[in-house]
Amino acid sequence: MKLSEQIKKQDAKAFTHSGKFHADDVFSSALLLYLNPQITITRGNQVPEGYDGIVFDIGRGQYDHHQRDSRVRENGVPYAAFGLLWEELGGEILGGALAQRFDEEFVQPLDNNDNTGEKNELASLIGNFNPVWDAQNQKIYDKSKLTAGQKECGLTGEFLHAVRIAGLILENKFARYRADARADEKIDQVLAMQETQGGDARILVLPEFVPCQKRLKETDTAFVIFPSNRGGYCIQPQKKPDSMNYKCSFPKQWLGLENEELQAATGLASAGFCHKGGFLMTVGDEADAIRACEISLEEYEQKPVIVCLWDAGEAQETKNCEREETEHLLRQIPDMTDAQICHMTLPLLPDLEEQGVYAEVAMEKEDWKTYIKDFVKQILEYKPEAVYVTADLFAAYPVVHALRKKHMPVLMRGRKDMHRAASFGIVDQKERKNNGRVRKTQTGRTEGENPVDRIDFDSPFVCTSVILCDCKIHLISNYEDKCTRDSVTG
Numbered sequence: 147m148k149l150s151e152q153i154k155k156q157d158a159k160a161f162t163h164s165g166k167f168h169a170d171d172v173f174s175s176a177l178l179l180y181l182n183p184q185i186t187i188t189r190g191n192q193v194p195e196g197y198d199g200i201v202f203d204i205g206r207g208q209y210d211h212h213q214r215d216s217r218v219r220e221n222g223v224p225y226a227a228f229g230l231l232w233e234e235l236g237g238e239i240l241g242g243a244l245a246q247r248f249d250e251e252f253v254q255p256l257d258n259n260d261n262t263g264e265k266n267e268l269a270s271l272i273g274n275f276n277p278v279w280d281a282q283n284q285k286i287y288d289k290s291k292l293t294a295g296q297k298e299c300g301l302t303g304e305f306l307h308a309v310r311i312a313g314l315i316l317e318n319k320f321a322r323y324r325a326d327a328r329a330d331e332k333i334d335q336v337l338a339m340q341e342t343q344g345g346d347a348r349i350l351v352l353p354e355f356v357p358c359q360k361r362l363k364e365t366d367t368a369f370v371i372f373p374s375n376r377g378g379y380c381i382q383p384q385k386k387p388d389s390m391n392y393k394c395s396f397p398k399q400w401l402g403l404e405n406e407e408l409q410a411a412t413g414l415a416s417a418g419f420c421h422k423g424g425f426l427m428t429v430g431d432e433a434d435a436i437r438a439c440e441i442s443l444e445e446y447e448q449k450p451v452i453v454c455l456w457d458a459g460e461a462q463e464t465k466n467c468e469r470e471e472t473e474h475l476l477r478q479i480p481d482m483t484d485a486q487i488c489h490m491t492l493p494l495l496p497d498l499e500e501q502g503v504y505a506e507v508a509m510e511k512e513d514w515k516t517y518i519k520d521f522v523k524q525i526l527e528y529k530p531e532a533v534y535v536t537a538d539l540f541a542a543y544p545v546v547h548a549l550r551k552k553h554m555p556v557l558m559r560g561r562k563d564m565h566r567a568a569s570f571g572i573v574d575q576k577e578r579k580n581n582g583r584v585r586k587t588q589t590g591r592t593e594g595e596n597p598v599d600r601i602d603f604d605s606p607f608v609c610t611s612v613i614l615c616d617c618k619i620h621l622i623s624n625y626e627d628k629c630t631r632d633s634v635t636g
Contacts, residue, residue: 148234149200149231149234149235150181150234150235150238152200153178153181153182153185153200153235154181154182155182156184157186158182158184158185158186158199158200159185159186159187159188159199159200160175160178160185160186160187160188160199160200160201160202161187161188161189161190161193161194161197161199161200161201161202161204161205162174162175162187162188162189162201162202162203162204162227163189163190163191163203163204164189164190164191164300165191166276167272167273167275167276167304167305167308168260168269168272168273169228169256169259169260169266169268169269169272169273169312170203170226170227170228170256170257170260171202171203171227172272172305172308172309172312173228173256173272173312173316174202174203174209174227174228174231175187175309175312176309176310176312176313176315176316177228177231177232177235177316178200178231179309179313180239180313180316180317181235181239186199186295186299187299187301188299188300188301189299189300189301189305190300193205202227202230202231203226203227208230209227209230209231210227210230211224211225211226211227211230211260211261217230219254223254223257223258224257224258224261224262225257226256226257226260226261227260228253228256228257228260229249229253229254229256229257232245232248232249232253233249236248236249236253239320240320240323240324241327244323244324244327247323248319248323252319255268256268256269268315272308272311272312275304275305275307275308275311276304276308277302277304287302287303287304287307288303289302289303291303292306325357326357326360329356329357329358329361330358330361332356333356333358333361333362334361336350336352336353336356337350337365346439346440346443347365347366347367348366348367348368348369348393348394348439348443349367349368349369349371349436349439349440349443350362350367350369350370350371351371351372351432351435351436352370352371352372353372353373354372354373355372355373355375355380356372358370359384359385362384363384363385363386363387364387367384367393368383368384368392368393368394368439368443369381369382369383369384369394369439369442369443370382370384371432371435371436371439374428376428377430378416378418378428378429378430378431379428379429379430379431379432379434379435380426380427380428381426381427381428381429381435381438381439382425382426383395383396383424383425383442386531388555389531389555390529390552390553390554391450391529391531392424394442394443394446395424395442395446395448396420396424396427396438396442397411397441397442397445397446399411400412400420400427401420401421401422401423401424402420402421402422403419403420404418404419404420405417405418405419408420412438412441413441414429414434414437414438415430415434416429416430416431416434417429417430417434417438418430449484449485449486450481450482450484450485450486450531451485451486451487451488451528451529451530451531452476452482452485452486452487452488452530452531452532452533452534452557453488453489453490453525453528453530453532453533453534454472454473454476454487454488454489454490454533454534454536455490455491455492455525455533455534455535455536455537455542455545456489456490456491456492456536456537457491457492457536457537457538457541458491458492458493458494458495458537458541468536469489472487472534472536473487475559476534476557479557482531485531488528488530490524490525492521492537492541492542492545493517493518493521493545495541496508496509496514496517497509514544518544518545518548519548521545522545522548522549522552525545525549525554526552526554530554531555532554532555532556532557533546533549533554533555533556533557534556534557534558534559535556535557535558536559539558
């Protein structure tokens with residue numbers, strides 16, 4: 147009998163562990179209840195002998211993950227009970243493609259948290275519904291409100307409340323994923339209609355608001371126009387693929403203006419407002435909206451920017467010597483031929499106060515965080531496509547960490563000689579993909595970090611340099627005096 151059929155039986159039942167609950171068993175329970183609100187879930191220390199229901203997160207069975215030979219996904223993320231259940235049930239709930247996306251974006255982080263302890267805010271939220279350590283002196287949930295059947299099944303008010311919350315989250319997530327699919331379908335229809343009608347492919351006029359940023363990243367669409375719920379029209383610039391920057395921006399002199407001032411600056415009679423951040427503009431009629439996009443496209447001239455970070459202690463003459471080579475290398479990255487390379491020096495590390503064999507940072511923690519935050523702000527003012535780190539990674543780590551929290555791609559360089567065809571780098575685990583040209587095996591994990599991957603390259607070229615940029619690895623090669631570039635998805 148299929149798992150879904152077993153869940154939907156009139157007398158369906160399931161068993162999981164008692165004691166402290168986690169996001170894994172809570173979301174697993176919520177998933178079963180989503181498919182059958184009448185299923186009986188029991189919690190206990192040991193699976194009853196001869197139990198004929200669904201067993202998860204306990205018992206070393208098909209839907210447990212505590213055994214030595216528990217399953218691991220191809221991308222290295224180990225399964226937990228939630229992931230094992232979703233693997234069988236997801237396709238029925240969302241369909242194949244959406245189910246896989248939901249696994250990558252929602253299930254895998256929770257599975258990883260349960261298996262490795264990696265920080266996850268949602269998992270922490272669910273875990274906080276557990277009774278406090280001195281719960282016998284606290285009355286958060288009234289046990290008298292539990293039914294006799296719930297008590298008999300080992301359920302508690304805390305667990306039931308956590309499951310209800312998880313159920314609401316799942317229902318909301320499923321609705322949004324289905325809505326996203328409908329939005330993509332709608333956008334495809336509008337794009338097809340636009341293609342038959344002609345016009346500037348960079349400007350897309352929608353009959354209504356439809357979320358489309360992700361769908362349009364890989365297209366030529368630079369601006370989207372749609373009716374505003376306040377009347378008139380909204381204009382939104384669209385971001386480049388793998389970038390936080392827009393394909394085209396509104397002219398700088400428009401930003402932050404409204405009404406008469408904006409009308410004077412644009413020459414558009416119905417111009418209403420242009421956000422100072424440049425992500426939204428409003429106008430009164432469609433013709434002015436299209437014209438605003440056309441003016442922006444005509445005036446927009448901006449080369450891509452890469453910020454290059456140098457070690458604060460590096461001699462100036464060394465920087466000058468390496469600068470030309472570095473700029474040449476970076477401009478070999480796809481779409482970076484004309485890139486503007488901006489050079490910055492990393493902030494100095496704070497002084498250390500030695501205490502025997504140990505040392506503590508002299509700067510207060512909050513002051514250090516502000517120090518790094520201000521420096522990152524300076525970097526982002528350039529609106530770079532990426533930040534290239536030449537400096538020592540230990541010194542650069544606080545800045546790199548802050549940049550990644552801002553979703554800024556960070557690049558680094560690896561050297562290879564002609565006798566070796568391997569390089570090492572830290573790659574974001576969530577963005578790893580399999581590729582025939584790249585072999586990866588997890589070799590270790592450090593506290594607070596993503597797993598370190600070993601990356602082996604098979605290439606007919608003598609590779610002199612490697613650019614590691616998040617999910618892409620760019621091999622800058624030299625073979626028989628001809629410069630060759632190979633981009634491999636990582």
